[in-house]
Amino acid sequence: xxxxxxxxxxxxxxxxxxxxxxxxxxxxxxxxxxxxxxxxxxxxxxxxxxxxxxxxxxxxxxxxxxxxxxxxxxxxxxxxxxxxxxxxxxxxxxxxxxxxxxxxxxxxxxxxxxxxxxxxxxxxxxxxxxxxxxxxxxxxxxxxxxxxxxxxxxx
Numbered sequence: 298x299x300x301x302x303x304x305x306x307x308x309x310x311x312x313x314x315x316x317x318x319x320x321x322x323x324x325x326x327x328x329x330x331x332x333x334x335x336x337x338x339x340x341x342x343x344x345x346x347x348x349x350x351x352x353x354x355x356x357x358x359x360x361x362x363x364x365x366x367x368x369x370x371x372x373x374x375x376x377x378x379x380x381x382x383x384x385x386x387x388x389x390x391x392x393x394x395x396x397x398x399x400x401x402x403x404x405x406x407x408x409x410x411x412x413x414x415x416x417x418x419x420x421x422x423x424x425x426x427x428x429x430x431x432x433x434x435x436x437x438x439x440x441x442x443x444x445x446x447x448x449x450x451x452x
Contacts, residue, residue, distance in 0.1 A: 299335035299407075300373055301328070302390035303342035303361075306409040309391075310417070325359050331416045332358045335387065339376070341369045374398045 303321070312320045321342065328338050337358075344363025364372045373395055377383050383402040389412040390396060396406055407415075446452075 298337040298339065298385065299387045299389060299412075300376055301338065301340040301412065302369055302373060302388070302392060302395060302409075303340045304369065305390050305392055306412055309409045310413055325357060325361060327416055328359045329357045334415070341372050341376075343369045370395050377402050377404055380404075 303324075307320055307324050310320070310324065312323060315323065325340060328340065332338055337360075339360040339362060341362050341364065344365055362372065370390075370392055373388065373390070377386060377388070377399055380386055380402075383399075383404045386399070386404040387407055388395065388399040388404050389407045389409060390399075391409045399406055
């Protein structure tokens with residue numbers, strides 16, 4: 298099972314143009330699509346009362362937990378400590394204290410960046426001709442061709 302330090306990973310995803318709620322929802326949808334890779338996923342977010350009831354607008358196999366009276370790091374350590382088999386857990390975080398605690402209990406570790414690289418769909422490489430298409434349309438050569446055609450067509 299994968300246990301994710303929610304905001305620790307989320308803040309490195311670069312989704313700054315979205316609200317925090319939209320970023321959380323997007324992240325959980327991505328994880329849901331990759332759930333089988335890990336044999337279950339739990340995301341732990343620091344939480345306040347206003348986010349304690351995470352909306353379940355769509356079916357999700359990812360467990361989302363908002364802490365109310367403690368920080369996510371402490372809850373993740375609690376989950377590791379209470380696990381019957383901590384060696385079966387993978388912890389996704391960059392927090393030094395959580396990483397040390399996980400190592401001490403035999404859990405596997407994955408950095409936030411490694412998790413993002415593993416679960417976020419990569420854009421397909423754009424063929425060079427497509428990549429340069431917009432550059433050509435903005436070029437002086439394209440403008441000259443357009444002007445020449447306008448003259449020939451009488452526009």
